[in-house]
Amino acid sequence: MVKLDGKVAIVTGGSRGIGASISKELAANGVKVVINFNTSSEAAEQVVRDIESAGGTAFASQADVSDIAQSRVLVEDAINKYGRIDILVNNAGITRDRTFRKLSPEDWKQVIDVNLSSLYNMTSASLSHILESDAGRIINISSIIGQAGGYGQTNYAAAKAGIIGFTKSLALELAKTGVTVNAICPGFIETDMVAAVPEEIRQQIIAKIPVKRFGKPEEIARGVVYLCQDGAFITGHELSINGGMHM
Ligand code: NAP
Numbered sequence: 001m002v003k004l005d006g007k008v009a010i011v012t013g014g015s016r017g018i019g020a021s022i023s024k025e026l027a028a029n030g031v032k033v034v035i036n037f038n039t040s041s042e043a044a045e046q047v048v049r050d051i052e053s054a055g056g057t058a059f060a061s062q063a064d065v066s067d068i069a070q071s072r073v074l075v076e077d078a079i080n081k082y083g084r085i086d087i088l089v090n091n092a093g094i095t096r097d098r099t100f101r102k103l104s105p106e107d108w109k110q111v112i113d114v115n116l117s118s119l120y121n122m123t124s125a126s127l128s129h130i131l132e133s134d135a136g137r138i139i140n141i142s143s144i145i146g147q148a149g150g151y152g153q154t155n156y157a158a159a160k161a162g163i164i165g166f167t168k169s170l171a172l173e174l175a176k177t178g179v180t181v182n183a184i185c186p187g188f189i190e191t192d193m194v195a196a197v198p199e200e201i202r203q204q205i206i207a208k209i210p211v212k213r214f215g216k217p218e219e220i221a222r223g224v225v226y227l228c229q230d231g232a233f234i235t236g237h238e239l240s241i242n243g244g245m246h247m
Contacts, residue, residue, distance in 0.1 A: 001229050004030045006030065008082040008087070009031045009086065010088050013037070019091040024056075026225060027056030032058065034058070034077070035059065036065065036092070079129060087137045088122060089139045089140075107155055137182075140184070141163075141183075142161075146163060146164055147160075180231055183238050188209065190214040208245060
């Protein structure tokens with residue numbers, strides 16, 4: 001098992017939802033966490049306060065990870081503060097759900113840029129540092145929608161399926177270096193993203209989940225910690241955490 005004490009992680013979109021939970025869970029295991037946010041500075045500072053009051057170490061750093069220059073500054077910020085990067089969690093994501101015929105070029109581009117191009121931006125900016133780690137980990141948050149598709153989600157499904165292809169290809173390229181690259185595919189998890197879905201549709205979704213509930217952000221966060229601690233022989237994997245909704 002890898003000791004996470006003293007390791008450094010960047011969590012993109014760490015200010016809310018799944019990313020906030022991943023940040024707290026990593027910090028609880030001794031990781032110093034760079035909590036990236038785009039617009040929610042108060043939420044990000046609250047995650048930092050929560051981590052510090054539990055005895056952990058973290059700081060918040062603003063960057064739009066769909067922008068390569070800002071992604072590079074985020075990585076520089078992490079290096080200036082903590083001197084190393086062991087773990088990159090590419091978690092930032094947005095939805096702009098519309099049926100394909102109503103989907104504008106902006107809806108398409110924004111979702112691809114934030115959910116998928118951010119992986120290129122952040123990985124290319126941080127890889128040289130991660131390669132210096134004795135237990136480098138890149139963990140990409142995909143989605144059940146990338147595996148199974150979703151009505152009104154051609155843009156999001158394409159981005160999330162792209163994450164899986166990116167993950168497997170980079171895993172092959174980096175396998176010899178000891179850096180593992182994995183994707184987590186959450187099902188429906190109780191965050192702002194799912195809270196935005198109308199109640200009637202939420203009930204229809206729960207009816208389709210074999211365990212009959214939404215997942216909790218912590219259930220994804222513990223998957224991340226597992227891949228960091230015990231995952232030296234796990235690479236190129238799609239870890240489905242979805243209550244049995246897609247097998
Ligand atoms: P959320 O509650 O809406 O939080 C999204 C996070 O991403 C926020 O911290 C947000 O920061 C950040 N973000 C958005 N655009 C960004 C940008 N351009 N640059 C940097 N950060 C940005 O979403 P969530 O439900 O926790 O989802 C987290 C990840 O899990 C996403 O990739 C999502 O696609 C995936 N996922 C979620 C579910 C689910 O059911 N919730 C299921 C499958 C996959 P700001 O608020 O500061 O902008």
